[in-house]
Amino acid sequence: MTNTFALIGAAGYIAPRHMKAIKETGNHLIAALDPNDSVGIIDSYFPQARFFTEFERFDRHIDKLRRRGDRIDFVSICSPNYLHDAHCRFALRSDAHAICEKPLVLNPWNIDGLREIESQTGRKIYSILQLRLHPSIIALKEKIAANPNKIFDVDLSYITSRGKWYHVSWKGADDKSGGIATNIGVHFYDMLSFIFGPLQKNQMHIRTGERAAGYLEFKQARVRWFLSVDQSDLPEQVKGKQPTYRSITVDGDEIEFSGGFTDLHTDSYKHILEGGGFDLDDAQTSIELVSTIRNLKITPHLGERHPFAD
Ligand code: NAD
Structure with a gap:
């Protein structure tokens, strides 16, 4: 049809x-x-x-x-x-x-x-919650589900350099994009709750126009997270070589994200047209999370800080 x-x-x-x-x-x-x-x-x-x-x-x-x-x-x-x-x-x-x-x-x-x-x-x-369709994420979800009593340590780092235009556009306006944690982070918060279960703790360490960092606890994970659109945050080993650095480690093991998440729109459409798709209930948790993050008091000394946040 x-x-x-x-x-x-x-x-x-x-x-x-x-x-x-x-x-x-x-x-x-x-x-x-x-x-x-x-x-x-x-x-x-x-x-x-x-x-x-x-x-x-x-x-x-x-x-x-x-x-x-x-x-x-x-x-x-x-x-x-x-x-x-x-x-x-x-x-x-x-x-x-x-x-x-x-x-x-x-x-x-x-x-x-x-x-x-x-x-x-x-x-x-x-x-569109395309990370839920990424083969590495599906494999990780299965691995975590097979260890229901274990709590994992997760570090999430995502630096995606944006030029000065970003702050002039709607993406740099909190009332239009929701700010960096909402606009860029929502993919990751959705993925984390999808894999590790309900959110239990949410602490905020940094929230500026360029970067955001904090600590989250899900049923099965303790997560230190750091997001930035400022190229000066790129780790030394990639500075000047690539504009983006993405790393997710689970108990120290890097999750392989080759292909990133730029090519999953056709899969998302297929999923919807075949009677699947992610609905309002699926979106609820990550929208609650980003809304909370936008208004949370900054508590620099509560929870564990991501190493890039120091
Ligand atoms: P963009 O600014 O490049 O494009 C937005 C477009 O919307 C512009 O062409 C603008 O003219 C148009 N627009 C503005 N007001 C409008 C209106 N009233 N009616 C109709 N069109 C209007 O932004 P983008 O990067 O393409 O982002 C668009 C959406 O896609 C955002 O919600 C963003 O978060 C999302 N996005 C998703 C991914 C992903 O990986 N899934 C990646 C990037 C962006």
């Missing part, structure tokens, strides 16, 4: 992964929206798709299709984080399911509103 898609946020960095996933799963992009018209990339995937720079005209088009019996099956949402819940509501009111980028929303109470509209419309909201 072929599904039809509309896409919101078509001119951005992540949108081409969604276009590729729609194409690779044998489906069609019918319409796209972005206030920015730098969308030549659409030609690489769906040159026939209608494109709109104004929401109202996009809405009129989607509504016309619905009224004539050609409703859109899915709306893919690649807009800035603080707009996700509004765009999910648009999708469901248009009688479509939503496939939304991470973080699904900025605060847990936004999920409550989405739950209501899901039950009113009978349509679903899926969150």
Whole structure:
């Protein structure tokens, strides 16, 4: 069966992964929206798709299709984080399911509103949580599940250099992106709770525009974590050689992440189209965690500090 898609946020960095996933799963992009018209990339995937720079005209088009019996099956949402819940509501009111980028929303109470509209419309909201589909993460989850009484020591370090533009864009504005722990960290907090079970302790050591660090305890893990978008935080061995450093160790053993998590969008789409997908309940824990982290008091001396945080 072929599904039809509309896409919101078509001119951005992540949108081409969604276009590729729609194409690779044998489906069609019918319409796209972005206030920015730098969308030549659409030609690489769906040159026939209608494109709109104004929401109202996009809405009129989607509504016309619905009224004539050609409703859109899915709306893919690649807009800035603080707009996700509004765009999910648009999708469901248009009688479509939503496939939304991470973080699904900025605060847990936004999920409550989405739950209501899901039950009113009978349509679903899926969150992209692609690390849950990464083979190394699935293997690690199985290993941890086989040792249910053991508590593991985890160090998570992620430094992904961003230029000065980052702080000028919506990504650098806490009220739009949620800040670095929300925008970049949400992948990891979701992965940690997925593998190690419910969160039990959350302590914050650093929270600035460039970096965040803290200590988390899950049912089966003690986690020291450090995130940064500042290249001066790169460890000496990689400085000047690569812009990104990512390391996750479990009891001192490095988790192999080759391929990273940049190529899992098609798998995420397949998973949804085959009747799986990650729903509002799946997104809940990590959204609660990032919302708490945003407001937590900084307690530099509580819990164990990540070595990069000193
Ligand atoms: P981006 O800034 O490159 O793209 C966002 C796009 O949304 C821009 O083209 C912008 O013009 C458009 N936009 C802004 N306001 C809009 C509106 N009202 N209606 C429609 N479009 C609007 O950002 P990005 O890096 O592509 O991030 C987009 C989303 O994808 C974010 O939620 C981000 O967290 C997520 N993301 C996910 C991954 C991942 O690995 N899963 C990676 C990067 C980004």
